[in-house]
Amino acid sequence: MFQKRIVVCLDVRDGKTTKGIRFKGNVDIGDPVVMAEEYYNQGVDELVFYDITASAERRGIMIDVVRRVAEKIFIPFCVGGGIATVDDMSAVILAGAEKVSINSAAVRTPSIITGGARRYGSQCIVLGMDAKVDSSMPSGYGIVIDGGRVKTGKDMLEWAKEAESLGAGEIVLNSIDADGTRDGYEITATRLVSESVGIPVVASGGAGIPDHLVDVLTRGKADAALVASMVHYGDFSVGEIKKVLSESNVPVRLD
Amino acid sequence: MITVVDYEAGNLKSVETALYHLNAEFTISSDPEIIVKSDKVIFPGVGEAKHAMGVLRSRGLDKAIITFASTGKPLFGICLGAQILQDYSEERDTQLLGIIPGDVKLFPSDMDLKVPQIGWNTVSHDSSLLFEGIPQESSFYFVHSYYLSTKLSGGSDSPWIAGRSKYGITFASAVHRDNIWATQFHPEKSGPKGLKLLDNFIRSID
Numbered sequence: 192m193f194q195k196r197i198v199v200c201l202d203v204r205d206g207k208t209t210k211g212i213r214f215k216g217n218v219d220i221g222d223p224v225v226m227a228e229e230y231y232n233q234g235v236d237e238l239v240f241y242d243i244t245a246s247a248e249r250r251g252i253m254i255d256v257v258r259r260v261a262e263k264i265f266i267p268f269c270v271g272g273g274i275a276t277v278d279d280m281s282a283v284i285l286a287g288a289e290k291v292s293i294n295s296a297a298v299r300t301p302s303i304i305t306g307g308a309r310r311y312g313s314q315c316i317v318l319g320m321d322a323k324v325d326s327s328m329p330s331g332y333g334i335v336i337d338g339g340r341v342k343t344g345k346d347m348l349e350w351a352k353e354a355e356s357l358g359a360g361e362i363v364l365n366s367i368d369a370d371g372t373r374d375g376y377e378i379t380a381t382r383l384v385s386e387s388v389g390i391p392v393v394a395s396g397g398a399g400i401p402d403h404l405v406d407v408l409t410r411g412k413a414d415a416a417l418v419a420s421m422v423h424y425g426d427f428s429v430g431e432i433k434k435v436l437s438e439s440n441v442p443v444r445l446d
Numbered sequence: 447m448i449t450v451v452d453y454e455a456g457n458l459k460s461v462e463t464a465l466y467h468l469n470a471e472f473t474i475s476s477d478p479e480i481i482v483k484s485d486k487v488i489f490p491g492v493g494e495a496k497h498a499m500g501v502l503r504s505r506g507l508d509k510a511i512i513t514f515a516s517t518g519k520p521l522f523g524i525c526l527g528a529q530i531l532q533d534y535s536e537e538r539d540t541q542l543l544g545i546i547p548g549d550v551k552l553f554p555s556d557m558d559l560k561v562p563q564i565g566w567n568t569v570s571h572d573s574s575l576l577f578e579g580i581p582q583e584s585s586f587y588f589v590h591s592y593y594l595s596t597k598l599s600g601g602s603d604s605p606w607i608a609g610r611s612k613y614g615i616t617f618a619s620a621v622h623r624d625n626i627w628a629t630q631f632h633p634e635k636s637g638p639k640g641l642k643l644l645d646n647f648i649r650s651i652d
Contacts, residue, residue: 193559193613194566194585231637236566261463267587267635287459289635312493314562314589361564391564414560444566444585446639 194442195408196236196415197429198393199422201226203272204243206252208423221423224259230422231264233429236444238264239292239363239417242272254286261287269317277306284311292363294319295336298343298350301357308358313390318359322347322380323367332380339367347380348387355388362388363417365395373399373420381411393417401427401435408441448472448648449484451511453501455491457525457632464634464641470648478510486647487514491526492589495550496538498526508543515545520625522647528621528628529592533599537592546621546628548604550592557614562591569619569631571609576622576629578646584639586619586631593617594630 201208201223208223227238240260242253250273257270270283271292280291291311297304297318307316325333325342332347351362364384366377376397385392391414394407404416421427433443450461452474465472465488472488473480481487489511491498502508515521515531523531530542535550542550553561566585571577588611596618598604609620609629621628627647633640 192568193563194568196565234637261460262467265460265464265467265635265641266637267589267632285459287463289457289460314492314564360562389560390562391560414565446581446584 192442194236194444195413195436196393197404197432197436197443198237198239198415198417199230199235199429200239200241200395200417200419202241202243202419203253203256206256209243223256224263226423227260227268228263230429231266234433234444235266235429237266237415238268240268240270240272241292242270244273250282254282257283257286257288271317271319275300275303277303277310280307280311280315284315290315290317290361292317292319294321297354298334298336298345301353304354304357304359308360313358313360316359317361317363318354319363319365320347320350320354321365321367322377330383332383335367348383351384351388355390359390361391361393363393363395366397369397370395371420372397375399375403376407376411376413376416378407378411381407381413385412385414391415401432404432405436405439405441408436409439447484448486448488449481450474450488450490451481451507451527452476453498453505453507455493455498455526457490457492457634460632460634461488461490461524464644465648468641468645468648476505476507478506481507481510482513482517484514484519486520487511487522488647489521489523489527489530491524491528491530493526494537495526495529495535495540495542495592498530499540499542502530512543512545515626518625520627520647520650521545523628524634525590525630525632528630529594531621531626531628532594535592546606546623546626547598548595548606548618549599551595552592553614559614563588563613566636567611567613567619567631569609569611571620572607572622574608574622575650576608576620576627576643576646579642580639586629586633586636586640588613588619588631590630594619594621594628
């Protein structure tokens with residue numbers, strides 16, 4: 192049976208993991224390679240590393256993290272943050288990542304999606320989208336970039352469809368309104384996007400308890416759910432989350 | 447010595463890392479002569495069939511893989527590498543190597559499912575050596591839009607199929623017959639069970 196995926200997201204700055212609450216006040220919580228191994232042992236289905244390192248000259252640290260993660264864990268993982276060119280994509284893919292995630296750069300230069308898909312295949316190209324409630328938009332949600340600070344004037348659904356047609360293989364839909372609240376995912380936005388595109392949609396932002404994942408993977412029609420704080424601070428293990436999902440008849444990998 | 451065929455497939459690095467982890471003795475090569483003389487060959491693959499066949503032909507690797515397979519020594523195709531061992535792919539109308547009889551087809555568009563299949567799916571297997579020590583209905587990681595049919599082109603069941611999975615339709619997720627091994631899923635990215643399956647190939651004695 193085809194299964195829903197649980198994805199753990201690790202924000203990495205200068206080679207260390209952090210988790211931001213609404214993108215502010217990030218605190219250090221560990222070594223990304225050690226954390227990746229821990230989640231691998233807990234049975235996570237996929238990992239995402241977001242590089243929030245500001246300076247370009249420190250990017251080499253991230254490539255080293257990617258290389259060390261690839262040697263230790265044997266499940267797919269994605270790397271995002273600061274990827275602006277196809278050469279940036281090449282660097283992380285050659286270091287061992289399966290997928291790259293692009294967000295602000297894709298809004299500024301949509302052709303980067305096509306360029307990446309031609310070089311590595313659509314399955315490698317993940318579009319990260321930060322959506323925010325905006326009543327002036329046809330779908331009711333607009334796209335923001337640069338950590339939620341900048342409005343783009345793009346409608347969430349239009350952008351999702353455009354990205355799919357440009358060659359994105361997957362969408363990570365992050366709700367800026369829900370991110371860091373632990374009150375649950377943005378079900379309406381997730382469902383809207385998932386029903387409008389033919390590529391998988393990963394729900395992101397707002398997870399606090401396992402029932403939130405049940406909700407977004409059923410009512411929200413997401414193909415995968417991304418979690419961060421709820422596992423990083425030890426409130427729940429990936430195994431505990433999967434147990435609740437399985438008991439709620441959401442198919443997940445338990446072995 | 448095991449040789450991993452290098453034709454710039456997307457998952458070459460992951461396969462290499464997994465083989466290191468398993469302490470396998472292996473080399474990576476795009477030299478047809480080295481491939482033909484190997485004891486075992488792993489043929490990885492991610493990408494598009496027609497482009498991949500073009501690369502293989504331009505380097506003489508198509509003939510090398512066919513020659514190697516005919517020697518009876520073990521050959522393991524992964525994902526696109528598995529598909530290329532078949533006769534024909536619907537993906538841009540591509541003739542393949544013809545080592546495993548059958549065609550590669552596109553998932554139907556009328557399924558209420560997303561294509562490509564990206565994620566973990568369970569495999570019902572025939573307990574062949576490929577799956578030794580791996581429980582029934584274990585999960586493996588898949589990324590694909592085209593699939594290996596469980597039928598031969600005449601419509602009868604293929605005797606080559608070692609594992610079946612369901613994604614809207616039932617498709618062949620693993621092949622094992624004589625010296626030919628193949629998986630549609632990525633054992634190098636399927637956690638401890640995927641590593642066990644790769645190890646079964648590495649340690650196998652023909």
